Amino acid sequence: MKTRVLGSLQVPAIGYGAMVLSPGVYGEIDDTRAEAALKTALDAGATHIDTSDAYGADGHNERLVGRAIKGRRDEVVVATKFGLAIPEGESSRSQPVGYAFNELRVNAEPRLVRGYAERSLRHLGTDVIDLYYAHYPDPGVPIEDTVGAMAELVRAGLIRHVGLSNVTAAQLRAAHAVHPVAAVQNEWSMWRPADAALLATARELGVGLVAWSPLGNGFLTGTVQALGDGDFRHNAPRFSAENLSSNNDRYAPIRDLATRLGISPAQLALAWLLHQDEHVVAIPGSRTPSHIEENLAATDLTLHPDTLARIDEALATFEVTGGTLL
């Protein structure tokens, strides 16, 4: 598996996003299927697993990851996040996120950060988190203060690297001045352009880029025709029956290009992303072993400059229907 560097952390170019494994995200799923998916991911080389204390109820997702890494902890880069699973009785601030969720509630106050980390360590059954992200900036707390508390976790040996998710260029710069940031994790895919200022700042500071939802919540695989029960995408305007159908029509040129190249649209979407920057890492999610293996095979694809140009041309006229993402 080809590797990439996030700050000073070496990871496979394509890792694994575990959010899909908790019930109520992409519909119902049981732990047997979730455990099989994680085992496939690790066995196939996706040894960078991304989770969060907010995925599933009461640390469900972290516990799944904890069981999967038992006995093979040294093979795995474990990344998790804090700030959205707020202890009862604590205050929180609104973070508008648009799209399917409208807003999230955040508490990233420094006084809570150690408790968050200790809870995640318990759920994960490990004594250190390799990459620990603030899941969203807390609108009521200067990011420098949150990162100051994370730096203390590094000094205490509870975490190895500091990460930030869903930040702006200015927030990254301010945080990095307090403690080196290894990675920023923001949404980035063919239907979610990167924030150019954030990219430039990350490059300048030597911060790695982790692209979340690199398959556009499945849309870019070209296989989503309808949604099942309990799927959060029912709340996402881009996936309403009417919009999904017109978005699928508009995505046809890229789907067709993948077919002509003899690869799947999912592989093309991931390979395209890896070609955007030498420090970008993708963390697609999947519950399906064959999809996991198909996705990982995209690390070995080299796209010809003409292909990249053709994709950029198609994306320039690919107007997504169904709301802007924040």
Ligand SMILES: NC(=O)c1ccc[n+]([C@@H]2O[C@H](COP(=O)([O-])OP(=O)(O)OC[C@H]3O[C@@H](n4cnc5c(N)ncnc54)[C@H](OP(=O)(O)O)[C@@H]3O)[C@@H](O)[C@H]2O)c1
């Ligand atoms: N930091 C943040 O705020 C944030 C927010 C969202 C997500 N994330 C991270 O990003 C990770 C990935 O995001 P995501 O799961 O929302 O979106 P994604 O990776 O863009 O898409 C996942 C969807 O794609 C489908 N899929 C994957 N590979 C496929 C293939 N080869 N062919 C057909 N379908 C395929 C999956 O279905 P199957 O299960 O059927 O394969 C699933 O429905 C999450 O797990 C999480 O770690 C972070």
